[in-house]
Amino acid sequence: MTAATETTADRERHCLIVEDEPVLADLLDDVMRDQGFLTTVFNTSEGVVPWVREEAPTVVLLDLMLPGTDGFSICQEIRRFSRVPLIMITARADEADRLRGLDLGADDYVCKPFHAAEVAARVRALLRRSIDWQNAAPGSPLQLDEACMEARWHGHSLDLTPVEFRLLRTLGKRPGQVYARAQLLDIVYVSGHVVSDRTIDSHVKNLRRKLLEITPGESPIESVYGVGYKFIG
Secondary structure (H helix, E strand, O other), rough: OEEOOOOOOOOHHHHEEOOOOHHHHHHHHHHHHHOOOOEEEEOOOOOHHHHHHHOOOOEEEEOOOHHHOHHHHHHHHOOOOOOOEEEEEEEOOOHHHHHHHHHHOOOOEEEEEOOOOHHHHHHHHHHHHOOOEEEEEOOOOEEOHHHHOEEEOOOOEOOOOOHHHHHHHHHHOOOOOEHHHHHHHHHOOOOOOOOOHHHHHHHHHHHHHHHHHHHOOOOOOEOOOEEEEEEEE
């Protein structure tokens, strides 16, 4: 592991890079530094999870194929305590792998080979989505704190991934409005990211499960046959 010297001002712009290929790690390191981020680089999976817990980085770039624990397992462990924006970077481009990574809580999935500048742009786009605070609607049982990416349903905190948070925020702000799957894909993922409609279905399934844990039998997300979803809470 290598790390830059951190200052207090840097703490809000800290990018963790987990990549075992030295050339790619250096490339990502250079690009993210050019974007104004403090960077920390891990070349193996060892120590990544406790480091994230302790340091709370702004964003994580996570290789999937690593010596020791793989990126899927690391992502799953991180999501047990953190909603930090997380992008998986890997040579495994199968849709099944992408869906698995997204289901485990990744916000984006970049396949090798890639342009490092594109990764930097995706990071910026993810962070732009994590601002402001407002209720989903006046009097709504759904409340959102966008600065902290936290959501409450009937006063109970929801443990959401960043993608799930953006999905709930989009649906909840306009109760009754029907969103097509393609619309939701464009909103919750960085522009240009290619995933199938199944991805949204998977996230909605996970989101419903979490809502139902608080209000059994009362899910505010309805399916609209042949189109997509709407929020009725």
